[in-house]
Amino acid sequence: MSEPEQRAVPCRCGGQARYRELRSKTVLTVGALGDAPSGSQSPELGSATVSRPYFLCLDCHQGQFPADADLDIVNTEFSPGVRRMKALVGQDASFDHGREQLHLLAGLEVTTKSVERVSEAIGADIAQREQREIERAVQLDLPVIVGEPIPILYVQMDGTGVPVVKKETAGRQGKLDGFPAYTREVKLGCVFTQTKWDKKGFALRDPDSTTYTGAIESAQQFGKRLYLEAWKRGWSRAEKKVVIGDGAEWIWNQAQEHFPGAIQIVDLFHARQHLWDLARLLHPADAKRRNAWIGLHQKRWLDRGKIDKLVAALRSIQSTDLELAKKIRNEADYFAANAPRMNYPSFRKQHLFVGSGVIEAGCKTVVGHRLKQSGMFWTVNGANAILALRCSHLNGRFEDYWESRRAA
Ligand SMILES: [Zn+2]
Structure with a gap:
């Protein structure tokens, strides 16, 4: 044009x-055919000069380049191909590492800051599109996605702290939910499917069936996010639906609201951890008695789903130490409140997972490896943009995003 x-x-x-008039600007391209804006002259590899018509409004004195939208180069000196590559390296590792990768793999000379800026802009765009989708999903009845029935569909959720810059924790309570003051909680969810179990009857996850979604946001906002993800993955045609989490209250509130009718399971290993913590309180200096206490009945009751017996046993423990008595009471309450979610023999009989290992691994691979490296401090917006970008890539939807950009 x-x-x-x-x-x-x-x-x-x-x-x-x-x-x-016609005005030109120089755009950095990946040098591949088709990446340089059409109509541009490419005097050198990796850089193209594009000239396009400039329009000026005489009323408000705003200038515009309508052709830039078609070329997808609005307010940027980087071609879509270069931005796609920056976003790809930016979601994978530190921005500076990304800059090195671009130099090494594509011969592109860019600044660390530009990798950061572009990655966050693309991630923010993905997050914004998701947000619009989430709003539509809660306002309207979502269309039922046609397809084969899914035997078992799992939803798991968890929280993990990410270090943030000072202003993001200003005015917030110090140690919230056990996270140090300089962190904010990323809520991460995953969805996966299961069709098989092994010879011993233990659940097997369908390969490559896991998708993730997450953000630093309220439990209410996150619940809607995860609902949309589960819906995309075939929630409506799942024959058996399962939600697994630890004992955190927000998890079960969201499960109740968005995933009614699902089998709820408290991660067995978290529940066991509660017993060990209690054993340590009861017998702080004596490992032998600690093991004996656990081994006597408690662990067996837990594993066999005899939570009423476990709760009764905990409630019968006498202590003159008020602090300890309170902690014992809290633990008894925890098991009592979650008893239906600890029916492990029934879950095992159905060959279901009873642990939240998938989401815990997700907290490390999706969040930890990218956002919790030493020296990293995030803004909430920056962290959420990179999370959206990273999930999009890990879920295999990154190319769809560029496809929809081109279509627009
Ligand atoms: Zn105007």
Whole structure:
């Protein structure tokens, strides 16, 4: 579009912007055929000069380049291909490492800051599109996705702290939920399917069936996010639905609200951890008695789902130490409140997973490896953008995103 077809285009102010002249800018490209904007001259590899018509509004004095939207180079000196590569390296490792990778693999000379800026801009765009999708999902009845029935579909969720810059924790309570003051909690969810179990009857996850979604946000916002993800993955045609988490209250509130009818399971290993913590309180200096206490009945009761017996045993423990008595009471309450979610023999009989290992691994691979490296401090917006980007990539949806950009 080097020759303007119209001499005027509408301006945002409601007036008309008039054609002034052709103006050129230099765009960094990956040097591949098709990445340089059409109509550009490419005097050297990796850099293309594109000239396009400039329009100026006489009412509000806003200038615009309508062709930039078609070329997907609005307010940027990087071609879509270069931005795609920056986002890809930016979601994978530190921005500086990404800069090195681009130099090494594509011969591109860019700054660390530009890898950061582009990655966060692309991630923010993905997050924004998701947010629109989430709002649609809660306002309307989602269309039922047609397909084969899914034997078992799992939803797991967990929280993990990410270090943030000072202003993001200002005015917030110090040690919230056990996370140090300089962190904020990322809520991460995953969805996966199961069709098989092994010879011993233990659940096997379908290979490559896991998708993730997460953000630093309220439990309410996160619940909707995870609901949309589960829906995309076939929630409505799952024959058996399962939610697994630890004992955190927000998890079960969201499960109740968005995943009614699902089998709820408290991660067995978290539950066991509660017993060990209690054993340590009861017998702080004596490992032998600690093991004996656990081994006597408690662990067996837990593993066999005899939670009423376990709770009764805990409630019968006498202590003159008020602090300890309170802790014992809390633990008894924890088991009592979660008893239906600890029916492990029944879950085992159905060959279901009883642990939240998938989401715990996700907290490490999705969040930890990228966002919790030493020296990293995030803004909430920055962290959420990179999380959206990383999930999009890990879920195999990153190319779809570029496809939809081109289509627009
Ligand atoms: Zn105007």
